[in-house]
Amino acid sequence: MSADLPRDPAPSSPGPPPPGLYDGAALRALEAAASARLGGDAFELMRRAGEAAWRELLRHWPQARRIVVVCGPGNNGGDGYVLATHAHAAGCEVRAVRLAAHAPGTELARRACADYLAAGGRVLEFDGALPGADAVVDALFGIGLSRAPDAACGALIEAIAASGAPVLALDAPSGVDTDSGDVPGSAVRADVTVQFLAAHAGLRTGAALDHVGLLALASLGLPADLLNRFEAVAACLDASMLAxxxxxxxxxxxxxxxxxxxxxxxxxxxxxxxxxxxxxxxxxxxxxxxxxxxxxxxxxxxxxxxxxxxxxxxxxxxxxxxxxxxxxxxxxxxxxxxxxxxxxxxxxxxxxxxxxxxxxxxxxxxxxxxxxxxxxxxxxxxxxxxxxxxxxxxxxxxxxxxxxxxxxxxxxxxxxxxxxxxxxxxxxxxxxxxxxxxxxxxxxxxxxxxxxxxxxxxxxxxxxxxxxxxxxxxxxxxxxxxxxxxxxxxxxxxxxxxxxxxxxx
Structure with missing residues (x-):
């Protein structure tokens, strides 16, 4: 091209940095830092997570009165117990369901479960089918599982699907690897997934996309300066960023x-x-x-x-x-x-x-x-x-x-x-x-x-x-x-x- 011909301007700046996507290691470190910011009160973070999840359930299914919360043994299960406590206080018919081997296994989960029971909540052991429900909450594993669920967990996941009720997953659909997006075995198919603290990288690509449904994010009051201390493994681009x-x-x-x-x-x-x-x-x-x-x-x-x-x-x-x-x-x-x-x-x-x-x-x-x-x-x-x-x-x-x-x-x-x-x-x-x-x-x-x-x-x-x-x-x-x-x-x-x-x- 001749040097005197006009040239187009350089491409427009891509705009502000796209939102980050984080892996499990960063999310766990972020959780610890957020707890420290709250004076070391890790239960306050769980309380916020359960409350945010309850609000998300109300936003999507405001008429739901029969709520089944499937709780695992870890802190994801604890988030579920907090949600169940809010649902019970709102006058819903709530049942927390867990496997016999899934009694709360962390201090935070035990505290959340105890609060739920003290409020008059009920916990049922899984017997092969879930109670009738207008909405099911998946609080089984969250980001804590990176392998295929065992047979017992697989049966519980299949029961969630068989219930026919809409599903809210807490942090991640159980069975989905939140780092890679892989689904190595049985996995919950959620209608809505509420992520806590920051967006999870693995929920944006591959097989995970058939399981996450609508993605929501609850920052739990996390200050932006705290999130900026952690390295995102990827960034997300959507159509709104094209112009x-x-x-x-x-x-x-x-x-x-x-x-x-x-x-x-x-x-x-x-x-x-x-x-x-x-x-x-x-x-x-x-x-x-x-x-x-x-x-x-x-x-x-x-x-x-x-x-x-x-x-x-x-x-x-x-x-x-x-x-x-x-x-x-x-x-x-x-x-x-x-x-x-x-x-x-x-x-x-x-x-x-x-x-x-x-x-x-x-x-x-x-x-x-x-x-x-x-x-x-x-x-x-x-x-x-x-x-x-x-x-x-x-x-x-x-x-x-x-x-x-x-x-x-x-x-x-x-x-x-x-x-x-x-x-x-x-x-x-x-x-x-x-x-x-x-x-x-x-x-x-x-x-x-x-x-x-x-x-x-x-x-x-x-x-x-x-x-x-x-x-x-x-x-x-x-x-x-x-x-x-x-x-x-x-x-x-x-x-x-x-x-x-x-x-x-």
Whole structure:
């Protein structure tokens, strides 16, 4: 681009820091610090937790009169007893239910249980079924369990599901690992989960999302300065944060100031994938988009998207002039893993241009043990991540944060680990979790749209990590907007029209 052409301004600041997500170690340390701030009165913190949970139950089910509180032996059970005491005082028919082996096992839980009994409350031993209830409270384990529940606990969890009543989980649905989001065995499916003190990282990604329901947060009067003393393991991005990431363009803009994306892919029979990437790049604000693909796809691509500059490419030498003119390469949609795809993949890696690598570009990366440049962005789904790391998909999904960190360590660049609760990570950066998207997006071609989004932002001047995080958020928010008419049958092309609206707040 000529030096006298106007350029777009730098990307808008992402705004204030996104809210932090914390692991169990930080939460336990935070709890101890909060108790110390209260003069060492740990029971006061439990009292606040139980009261906050009771208010949450009233907010969602104000007509509930029959309350069953399933209590475990630890402090989560203690929170449940405090809630039960409030419900009893309000005139509700309350039953605390526990396993025979789950008598209160901590000093705080024993005190809470004693207060409940002294107020006239009743405790029942679980006999295989729960009493009839308008609402069930899960106070079994909270953040205290990181393994599959045993058979007895599993039976109690199944009874909660069989009750048919709405479920409020305290701190976490029992059986969900709050660090990783894994669900290794039986787990409660809550309608609402109230987290105490700070947001829990594992409840935002992976299998946990099928168990948490609506997430609420009760800070228990914790001062902000106290929370700031503890390191969050990740941060959460939602659609409300998208607008702050896009600055208005100056009136004196030029197409060259918005960057040039070259989409490389579309082997025989796979032209749709690279078309989706190109359209997404255009609708995400790229000033110029070129496509390098097989000759058979040129005419269909131009008919569908005349704004794209489509070139038939059969060799590395034919690709070279296109690479020279481009600012960012989006490589992988429909690329294939045959000789043609391998040759173009090698040329892209050697180009020195910023790269967004998806689909077969990732599979080729895995099979040839190559290293991408440090400013690349990898966008694997769990299966591709498993191939890149040489482990199983189950291992990826068991701890998506750890998998994203390992991908960054192995490849030295930004990574978007796709899936429910997408995790975006990069060396030296706090991971981002995308709190947007929906199950309708689990369809072929969605990743091609994401590739185009990220490449377009990269071309417009976003650094690799911010392009990855903002692109993933943009893509998920577009998916939610497009799913307004229903999730089943949602198509990747349905997102394209939404992108333009979302990048123009």
């Amino acid at each position: 702050a990431r896009f600055a208005p363009r100056p009136r004196n803009s030029h197409k060259g100031g918005s960057g040039h994306v070259l989409c490389i892919g579309g082997d025989e029979g796979k032209g749709g994938a690279v078309l989706l990437a190109a359209e997404a790049a255009l609708r995400s604000g790229a000033g110029l988009v070129s496509v390098a693909t097989r000759p058979a796809h040129v005419a269909p691509l131009l008919a569908r998207c005349p704004e794209a500059m489509v070139q038939a490419v059969e060799s590395e030498s034919a690709l070279a002039p296109l690479v020279q003119r481009a600012g960012v390469l989006a490589v992988g949609p429909g690329l294939g893993q045959e000789a043609w795809g391998r040759a173009l993949h090698q040329a892209a890696l050697a180009s020195g241009r910023p790269l967004v690598l998806d689909a077969d570009a990732l599979n080729l990366l895995a099979s040839h043990a190559q290293s991408p440049p440090a400013d690349a962005v990898l966008t694997p789904h769990p299966g591709e991540a498993a191939r890149l790391l040489g482990i199983s998909t189950r291992e990826i999904q068991a701890n998506r944060f750890a998998a994203a960190r390992l991908l960054c360590a192995c490849f030295g660049c930004a990574v978007v680990l796709k899936g429910a609760g997408t995790v975006v990570a990069a060396p030296g950066q706090r991971p981002r979790v995308i709190a947007a998207g929906n199950p309708g997006m689990a369809v072929g071609g969605m990743g091609d749209v994401l590739t185009g989004c990220i490449a377009a932002l990269r071309a417009q001047g976003f650094p690799a990590f911010e392009a990855a995080a903002t692109g993933a958020l943009l893509h998920a928010a577009a998916g939610d907007a497009a799913a307004a008419g229903g999730e089943r049958g949602l198509l990747p092309s349905d997102l394209i029209a939404q992108l333009r609206r979302l990048v123009n707040p």
